[in-house]
Amino acid sequence: MNDIEKRVPLESLDPGTQDPGFWVRFHARVLDQAQMELARRRVNGDLTFADVVFAWRRALVPMALLAAALAGVFLMSHEEPVEPFAETLALEEALLEGLEGEAIPAILGQELELEEMVFLTSLGGF
Numbered sequence: 858m859n860d861i862e863k864r865v866p867l868e869s870l871d872p873g874t875q876d877p878g879f880w881v882r883f884h885a886r887v888l889d890q891a892q893m894e895l896a897r898r899r900v901n902g903d904l905t906f907a908d909v910v911f912a913w914r915r916a917l918v919p920m921a922l923l924a925a926a927l928a929g930v931f932l933m934s935h936e937e938p939v940e941p942f943a944e945t946l947a948l949e950e951a952l953l954e955g956l957e958g959e960a961i962p963a964i965l966g967q968e969l970e971l972e973e974m975v976f977l978t979s980l981g982g983f
Contacts, residue, residue, distance in 0.1 A: 873879040
């Protein structure tokens with residue numbers, strides 16, 4: 858089959874099918890409503906992107922400076938003081954700091970040969 862034969866009739870969706878002057882009136886109405894905007898664009902036709910951004914400088918630059926200053930004040934006021942370490946710590950001391958009791962079971966310090974089950978039960982199992 859040819860693609861032309863498979864076309865779906867869309868004439869019922871076209872508002873100009875039953876009213877032959879619809880598209881002419883629609884075009885005139887759109888141009889009439891857009892007349893002021895088209896005139897403004899015709900006058901400002903030589904403006905570039907840089908000109909438009911430069912025209913925004915009166916509002917944009919002060920607002921950006923205000924936002925940066927407020928962010929700086931907010932960050933400075935909510936900063937928590939950091940206490941530096943009084944002395945350097947070894948890795949083992951840093952890992953055991955703040956823990957109560959023996960962190961490493963005393964059984965590990967013994968130099969005896971231990972069975973695996975005795976070792977696990979002394980640690981409290983898995």
